[in-house]
Amino acid sequence: MSTNDIHIVVDDNGQVHRLTCRSGISVMEAIRNAGLPLEAACGGSLACATCHIILSEADYARVGAPSEDEEDMLDQAFGVTRTSRLGCQILLDPSLDGLGLRLPARS
Ligand code: FES
Numbered sequence: 001m002s003t004n005d006i007h008i009v010v011d012d013n014g015q016v017h018r019l020t021c022r023s024g025i026s027v028m029e030a031i032r033n034a035g036l037p038l039e040a041a042c043g044g045s046l047a048c049a050t051c052h053i054i055l056s057e058a059d060y061a062r063v064g065a066p067s068e069d070e071e072d073m074l075d076q077a078f079g080v081t082r083t084s085r086l087g088c089q090i091l092l093d094p095s096l097d098g099l100g101l102r103l104p105a106r107s
Contacts, residue, residue: 006092011102012036021092027053027101028087038103044088046070051087052077056100059083063090063099079104 010017010031021030028051031038039050046069055063060083066074070089074080090096 004094006094006097006099008092008096008099008101010034010036011100013103013105023093025092026088027085027090027092027099030092031087031103036103037106038087040088042088046073046086046089049073049077049086052080052104053085053087053101054079054081054104055083055085057083059096059099059101060085062096077104 004023006021006023008019008021008030010019017034017036019030019034026044028038028040028044032040041050042048052074063085066085066089070086074084074086077084
């Protein structure tokens, strides 16, 4: 483990996973690297909305609002909340250490 490692907490429908990630990868990549279920069909090119994640209120404020293009794509995701983001559009850096998020419910 290096001092640049970033820790995030992912709630997958009640199962809590604590991930240690490299700086510079996206939240989507971190979740997929951990083997958690996040489809991310377009591979991070902002063309699918299947990397939808939901942040805590405090962490949504830390990460910041989505771009207009991301908002347009988010409109196509299921179960969107006002703290929803697309995981491929959030790059991890040390300022985001401790980020908490959940995966949308799967039906
Ligand atoms: Fe497709 Fe994020 S992986 S929009």
